[in-house]
Amino acid sequence: AIDKDGKIPSITFGIGGFGGAGNVSGGVTVDHAGAIDVAGNWKHGIFAQSVAGGGGNGALNVSGQLNWNGSKTSDGATDLSIVAGLGGHGGLGADAGDVAVTSDGDITATGYHARGLFAQSLGGGGGTGGVNVTAIGTKNSSPVGIGVGGFGAGGGDAGSVTVTRGSAAAAAGLITTDGVGANGIEASSIGGGGGDAGVNAVLGFSKAAGSKSDSGSSSDRKTPTHTGVDASVIANYNSVLDELEGKTNPTPAGGEKTSVSGLFAIGGSAGNAGNAGTVDIAHFGDVLTLDDSSHGVFGQSLGGGGGNAALNFGMIYQSGNSEQTKGFGLAVGGGTGDGGTGAAVTLDNVGAVVTTGADSHGIFAQSVGGGGGNAGYSSLTNAGEGGSVAIQIGRTGGTGGAAGSVHASSEGTVLTQGDRSHGLFAQSVGNGGGNSTATSVTLGTPKTSDDKGSSFKLSVGLEGGQGGAAGDVDVAATGALTTLGTDAHGVFAQSVGGGGGTGGGASGSAGAGKSLSISIGGTGGTGGTGGKVSVASTAGILTGADRSIGILAQSVGGAGGTGGYAKSGVTAMSFLKNTVKGSDIGTTASLSIGGSGGAGMASDQVDVVNQGTIGTYGGSAHGIFAQSVGGGGGKGGLVQNNIVNLRGSIGNQASISVGGTGGTGAVSGDVSVRNQGEIRTRSTKSAGIYAQAVGGGGGDAQNVTNIFLGTSADNTSNNAMLLGGTGGTGGAAGDVSVVNGSGALIATLGSESHGVLAQSVGGGGGQGGNVISVSLSKPGAGAKQARGAQLAIGGTGGQGGTGGTVAVTNRGQITTTGGAAHGIVAQSVGGGG
DSSP, X not given: OOOTTSOXXXXXXXXXXXXXXXXXXXXXXXXXESXXXXXXXXXXSEEEEEEOXXXXXXXXXXXXXXXXXXXXXXXXXXXXXXXXXXXXXXXXXXXXXXXXXXXXXXXXXXXXTOOSEEEEEEOOOOOOOOOEEEEEEEESSEEEEEEEOOOOOOOOOOOOEEEEESOSSSOOOEEEEESTTOOSEEEEEEOOOOOOOOOEEEEEEEEOOOOOBOOOOGGGSOOOOOTTSOHHHHHHHHHHHHXXXXXXXXXXXXXXXXXXXXXXXXXXXOOOOOOOOOEEEEEESEEEEOSTTOOSEEEEEEOXXXXXXXXXXXXXXXXXXXXXXXXXXXXXXXXXXXXXXXXXXXXXXXXXXXXXXXXXXXXXXXXXXXXXXXOOOEEEEEEOSSEEXXXXXXXXXXXXXXXXXXXXXXXXXXXXXXTTOOSEEEEEEOOXXXXXXXXXXXXXXXXXXXXXXXXXXXXXXXXXXXXXXXXXXXXXXXXXXXXXXXXXXXXXXXXXXXXXXXXXXXXXXXXXSEEEEEEEOOOOOOOOOOOOEEEEEOSEEXXXXXXXXXXXXXXXXXXXXXXXXXXXXXXXXXXXXXTSOOOOBOOEEEEEEOOOOOOOOOOOOEEEEEOSEEEEOSTTOOSEEEXXXXXXXXXXXXXXXXXXXXXXXXXXXXEXXXXXXXXXXXXXXXXXXXXXXXXXXXXXXXXXXXXXXXXXXXXXXXXXXXXXXXXXXXXXXXXXXXXXXXXXXXXXXXXXXXXXXXXXXXXXXXXXXXXXXXXXXOOOOOOOOOEEEEEEXXXXXXXXXXXXXXXXXXXXXXXXXXXXXXXXXXXXXXXXXXXXXXXXXEEEEOOOO
């Protein structure tokens, strides 16, 4: 309620409608026997799917208030005006049911994305948060604006998916597909994505127009006279009036109405993603695919992606001289959603699988965590004539989802003919952490008062999201695997941790009055760990083209994210004299600290045992390539402090700028390769066995820059201290062991094709940060002097990591015939500083 003659606050509040929750889906079971023949785009031979309902989106909310009193508070104007708004929340995504398919019989599907057998469980996506807009305008009142963006809702979990095609006792028939993206068999479990947060905007305007006046005192009152009334009654009457009218404690002459403005902008949080279910495929039969991007047998478990935080924006403008207007602003970015986890995947193949197109793997099994949500840009502007305080705090990026374990085996015959078409491809991949995006604070320039006022601003970027951990990968290969295209490995097994998200940047621009500015960049997110990788082969493996390795097994730790930047200072590019009024830059002090790079995370052990035959014909096509690589450290955040004014004068300036430190590189796991079979390579740069452990490199520190350009006011000093960040330390490498067993053979024919190349290499240290300081100034007209001192110290480089132990044992036969092709090369190398 509003009471013009009283002092009751004026309050407005609004809230957007909430989205409804999705509903669950049930289980699906298919039991098929017989022949199926379909033609047409997106028409599958068998399509079994459980899809949960997605949550509804939150509704828009707009809340506003205009309180335009023409009198002073003492004359009855409302003291306080409050408006608040909340965007509607999204509805929750629902969980999906399990899917099970049993199939026996021939299936033919012709058309774009026409799968032979397609089984899928999909969790419902979370609803998006509603947009919120809060606006307030007042005169002769203290406005408070509060806004909160709508919250995104969580995604639903997916169910398990099981496909059984034939049996060991009775193989199923043939599946044939002819069309781009037409997999023979596809089984997928996919968690629902988290809903994005709603945009939030808070806007305010305040005008303090009360003129200087005296609120009066009891001595102002004329004592009334009335014939027949006792004089003592008049005195009591006057005292009551004084109390009612606020004149018992008089305000000194010259007192003014003071407007204190408050702004609070809080971003809504995004929803977490749903988790994926397990996937199991048992295939006893034959598959033929005839076009590009068409895998033979494909199983995957994918965690949903976390929701993103949205834009969060606050701006308030105050009109009136510095004695009348004071402001406080707080902005906090919206929370991000975490990625969902991928579950375990098991794929066993017994039978013939042939793919003819590019990007068409024979056997493909993967578990992938969902990506973490990104933080939204957050901005706060507080423009006015008087003192102000502005605080801006970002939010961390969402955590990347972890991946599950993967087991894949093939006992049949696998042939791929296209480029980038691996025979057997098994991977577990943790997804990247979300980025923590920039925060920005801007303080406006006074225009109507000689007293510039004072201001304080704090801008803080927070940490990037942590990368998700990868699961273990286990591969068993028997039978035959043949690839004919380039970049098509016989067996490709990898476990890769997710990279850390970028730290949030922080920037601030001061007004023309006295100002203290602090900007702190966020730390880069930590990477996710790589899992253990094991490959055991008794198969005959043949690759026919360049860069097509017989067996490639690797574990890779996730790299750390880059540290957030820190920027501060003020730029008044008022050189357009006809359009822009010149303004002075007042006395400012600033502290800017770049965010540290995130730490890389460790990789795990890699084990390869070959008891079959491996032959490669292309260049750079090793027989076995096994490696474990620790995650590299992220770069430190750069720092910039700029004071630039091309027309007005610049007052005293003092700044301290500290560059972000590079992240630490991670240790790698050990690598072990044992050959009890036969390995032959026939072209250049194709080692029989290449085993490698590499520590993660330390992150580089980035530049620290200070620029002062303009005209100094009288008797001013401009001082700066710049400290470059330190480079990150490199990670230690694991041990490497290679055994060529009794009766085993390694033979290479090409130049630079060593029989065995085994190395352990420590990660290099990161480079120290450079410092750059530029000062171009002159005293202003009539100024007596302008002074300045600058200290700049470059950053220290990081220390390199140690190399591990390398052991090579040969009890069999190693033959090389090409130039510069050694029988055994074993080396341990420490990382450079």
